[in-house]
Every structure is written in C-alpha cells, then in structure tokens.
Amino acid sequence: MGSYLYRLYRGFQGEILAVPGRVIALIFVTLLFLLPHIIPHPLVLKIFSLAALFAIFAASWDFLSGFTGQLNLGHALFFGVSAYSAALLNVHLGVPPWATIPIGAIAGVIAGLLVGIPALRLRGFYLALVTLAFPIILIGVIFVFPDITGGELGLFGVDRLSGSRVLDYYIILLVATASILVMWKLTDGRSKIVRTGVILHAIREDEITARASGINTVRYKLMVFSISGFFAGVAGGLYAHYIRIAGPSILELFFSFQPIIWTIFGGIVTIYGAVAGVFILYPLVELVRLHPVGEIYRIVLMVLILIVVLLFMPQGITRWVRDHIEEICPRCKLINIRTRRYCRACRAPLRAEK
Amino acid sequence: MAAPFLEVENLCKHFGELRAVDGASFHVGQDEMVGLIGPNGAGKTTLMRLITGILKPTSGTVRFKGEDITGQDTAKIVNKGIAPTFQVVKPFRHLPVGANVMVSCLCPRAKRRGDWVKTVELRARDALEFCGIADLALEPASVVSHGDLKRLEVARAIATEPELLLLDEPFGGLSPAETELMGKFLRRLHRGGRFGRLHSEGPAMVIVEHKLSDLMKIVDRVIVLSFGQIIVEGTPDEVVRNKEVIEAYIGKEVSSLVS
Ligand SMILES: Nc1ncnc2c1ncn2[C@@H]1O[C@H](COP(=O)(O)OP(=O)(O)O)[C@@H](O)[C@H]1O
Ligand SMILES: [Mg+2]
Secondary structure, eight states: OOOHHHEEEEEEEIIOOOOHHHHHHHHHHHHHHHHHHHOOOOHHHHHHHHHHHHHHHHHHHHIIIIIIIOOSOTTHHHHHHHHHHHHHHHHOOOOOOOHHHHHHHHHHHHHHHHHHHTTTTTTHHHHHHHHHHHHHHHHHHHOOOOOOOOOOGBBBOOOOSSSSHHHHHHHHHHHHHHHHHHHHTTTTTTSSSOOOOHHHHHHHOOOOHHHHHTHHHHHHHHHHHHHHHHHHHHHHHHHHHHHOOGGHHHHOOSHHHHHHHHHHHHHHSSSHHHHHHHHHHHHHHHHHHHHHHHHHHHHHHHHHHHHHHHHHHOOOOHHHHHHEEEEEEETOOOOEEESSSOOEEEEEEESSOO | OOSSEEEEEEEEEETEEEEEEEEEEEETTEEEEEEEOOOTSSSSHHHHHHHSSSOSSSSSEEEHHHHHHHHOOOOHHHHHTTTOOOOOOOOTTTSBBHHHHHHHHHHHHHHHHHHTTSOOHHHHHHHHHHOOOOGTTSGGGGGHHHHHHHHHHHHHHHHTOEEEEEOHHHHTTTOHHHHHHHHHHHHHHHHOEEESSSEEEEOEEEOSSSOOHHHHHHSSSSEEEETEEEEEEEEHHHHHHHHHHHHHHTTTHHHHHHH
C-alpha cells in the first residue's frame, strides 16, 4: 500500500509537477473550483460559468478544424441545434435538464454528420462556404415556425440547471473539465491509452500517406465531426438552461467566429489553447462591456487584441508561454523547466554550453 | 490452378489525350521479386498508383489473390496486404519517426496480424530496427536525412504487414553506399524470416527503379514499360540483351545495363 502510494506520488511528480505548463493548468483549475469562495460576486460567477461553457465550445472547434484542418465557419450550428433541441423539449414537453442536455448533444452529433458528409468531398474555400451557410439556413427554419420556436425573440422560460447559481457553476465546471480532458486525450499524440491522437495528426499532415498506411481516413473524419458536434452540443444544451432562453442570436455569424478567435488567440491545434483563449479573452471583453461604449466596440476590441497578440505571438499565447518556460530535451524529448541546464531524465545538456 | 497472386489485366489510365498507362497486363507470383523499369515518363509511378487505388484506372482490372480490387479505396487495399511506398517521400513531417511507423501499426491489418504479445510502440520499433533507423525514433521526420526518409518509407510500408510491397524508386537520391545497403536490405526482407510474424514468408515485391545495375542484382524478373505499354518481360539477363529495351533507353543507360 505504502509503495503504491509512493509510486502514485512519483508519477504525479514526473507527469505534472516537473512540467511547468501542467503546473499552471493545475493551479488554474484549482482556482476555478475555489472561485465561488474567493469572489462570491454573482456577476463574476456568471462570467466564469459562461466562460467554462464556451471553453467546451471553443475546444470542440479546435478539435474539428484545428486537428483535421477542415475550416468550419459555422460551428454555431452544433451549438444552436442542441440549445434549441434542449429548449424545445424542456418548454413544450417539460423534459428535465439532465435529459435534454444529452439529447441536445446527440442532436449535435447528427448535425456534425450532416456537415461532415459533404465535407468529405469539399475542400478549403468551398467547404468553408458550405459550413457558413448551415446556421443561416437553420435561422430561416426557426423564423418559419415562430409559434413553436419563438421566432425572432427566442424561446423563453427554459428551466434552470439547478436551484442555485453556485451549483450551476459547479455543474458547468465539472462537465467542462471532463469534456476538455476527453478531447485533449483523444488528440494527444503521445498517449498510450487512446491511439486516435497520432492518427489524427497523421491525417492532418498527409492524408494520402495515412491512407497508404491503411488508415480509413473517412471514418476518422466522420468520427471527428460527430465528436465535435457532441461537445459543441453539450455546451449548447448547458447554455440554454443556464441563460434560460434559446434565441436566434446563437446561430449568427458572430457566434461562429467567437470560437475561432478564442482558439487562434490561445493557440490552435492544442485544445488547451482554445480553453486558455476563452478564459483570458471572454472575461476581459465582458468587463469592457460593462461600460456603455464597450458594448458597441466589443467585436472591434476582440479583433484588435487578436491582431496584437498574433503580431507578437504568431502561434498563440499558450505556445508563447510554453516556449518561455519549457525546454524539450534534445535527446529524449522530455519536457523540462527552462531553468534546468540538464535534462531531468537523461542528463543531456538542454542547451549548447556557451 | 490457383489464382495468381497479383494479376493486372489490360490496365489503362488516360490523362486527357495522354495515355500514361495503355493496356498493361502482367502478373506477380507470391514469392517473386519483380523489377519494373522504363524511361522517364513511361508511366511506372502511374501504374503503381493504379494498383493501390490512389488513382482510379480508366479501364482494366487488378486482381489480388483472385479478388477484384480495381479502383477500391487505398486504405482497403492496404488492409488486404498491398503496401505502397512513394517516389517522392511523404512522411508525416511534424511527427517523430517512431510515430510515423506507429500509424501503420494501428491499421486494422497490422492490429490483426502483428505480434500480439507486443505493444504498438514495440512493433513500430521492430520495423524501425529492421530498417536500421531505430536510433532516430524520437526525432521529428522533418530533420531526418533523405536516405533515412527512404528507409522510413519502407518501414512504414512493412509495418502494415504486407504480402506485396510496391516500391517506387527506393534507391532514388541515395548515394552508392546507401543504395547497396538498401538493395541488400530489400533482398533480406524478401527472404523473410523475422518480420512481423514469427514465421514469415517475406513479402513479394515490385520495385520501380532507375538505377538498373543495382536493380538487376536483386530482382528475379524484369518488366519493361515504355509509353505506358509493356514491351519486354524476362529475367535480368534476357532484358539486358534485348534490342527493344536498348532502343527504348536510346543507349544512354546501356553501359550501366551491361556492366
Ligand atoms: N496526375 C497527372 N495528371 C496528368 N498527367 C500525369 C499525372 N501523373 C502523371 N502524368 C503523366 O503521365 C506520364 C507518366 O508519368 P509517371 O507515371 O510519373 O512516369 P514514371 O514514373 O515512369 O517516370 C507522364 O508523362 C506524366 O506527365
Ligand atoms: Mg516515377
């Protein structure tokens, strides 16, 4: 027993404590879980609840567009389909949130496949145009049936997630942590548990070589579309129950561009970059919105921040930070903290001696 | 009579007016090592790509172990046991060399037929060791030299546990010493023994090559392609003395043919 615990501790030390990026992530998640006790202000709680939910949304965009290189400009479709499914079921049929959110996520999967199948044939620019059109078509459908869908005003009176805002926050945070961990694991090329990561990286790098290696790329692409749709759907369902309304604004262009801006800001093809992007950018923009002028210039501000960041950190903020605190051992490729001169495992010098 | 191993019948591929492959018919036996030669632009690469389904033929059939595989999806064909390599190396550049091979080890065929005692990492390492590049396993493919990338191509292909290897210019861009090493290595691979399964026959091979003298040393039979058509087929000795072949090459390679 004692030796088992000791091994667990050593594993924790080697996998997390020795890697600065993961230490930061651990501290950050711990702080998020303590947030209602540190700052019990309702507005702060609301901003961070929505940030956690949007983190799922942004990560699911990165999972799809970052990892397969298929630019999806209409990611709001998955979010919106799920939010509306959840709201419709809840308002008209009284289905409780614990059922509507999974059903919404499944609606997201179906939407994902619906977009994914044409995506197998279309490339680049054409695919981007088609994905752009899907949410707009859905808005049209919603406006045709205003009695059921609420039309332009949206569907009101959706049930709350739970009785209290603090509990809501914890539910969203737990779901977000789990969802993001799953997506991160699925895309981790070094993982020895799930092997999809290395295959996804391979398909992005060279699809023909991947096929020549016997990988059924069509199946993997559809899988990515449906998983991305699933998690965007989870976010959409949570959103409908959190703000208690499903309106057409969540299908608008701006809503599709948000995850793209967040992800590029944080660092694309990383998953954690998308999450970091949301947690930095979203609260910032919301604070600016409190000022009456900020409300109008919200988009301008987001784009300005993005441009400035990309000028100085073209790979996104998380990669920039990692480059400044981490060093990969040239021999064994293990991640070391930058202050070390020799690798923690193989003792090779990390930098050429001066 | 058992159906031939690989049977190509009247295969055509037209790019508009250009007939890149024009009615090619040949077969490859289960334990054969066949060379495919021909002048530049003869359609050798195109022919290879037609067999593996990377290009769809205009007409004609390809049969593998009696089964019609014409124009099927590449991944499906690879999982039936035909593994291609590319003339222009196409590794996954940002992945480590080991991960490049691991992708092949993760295809359904390799999972089914690979050494079940071993983890995917170990199987990938086996293929790398067999090709002599195990020491590069952790390096990203983008920093590896051209000669090693050629070997990586072969390692990636054999990791799918193929019964037939289609090698497109495996000696392309290699130094004489590297070429000799690669030639010996392909011969050893063909003889079989240990790769993948404990008891292995070694894959049959079709090798497209420009360096004729090196190719002639290792293959059992040679097929000569010119303007998309097969003009001669025979043992290396027969082909070297054949007048049509010498004409097709307009003498430029004849010195190397005879030597
Ligand atoms: N995708 C393509 N589209 C048009 N023409 C092609 C294509 N691929 C090859 N060709 C043409 O087909 C002919 C045969 O090419 P290839 O098979 O690469 O010859 P080899 O490998 O024998 O040198 C060449 O004339 C080449 O220009
Ligand atoms: Mg060629």
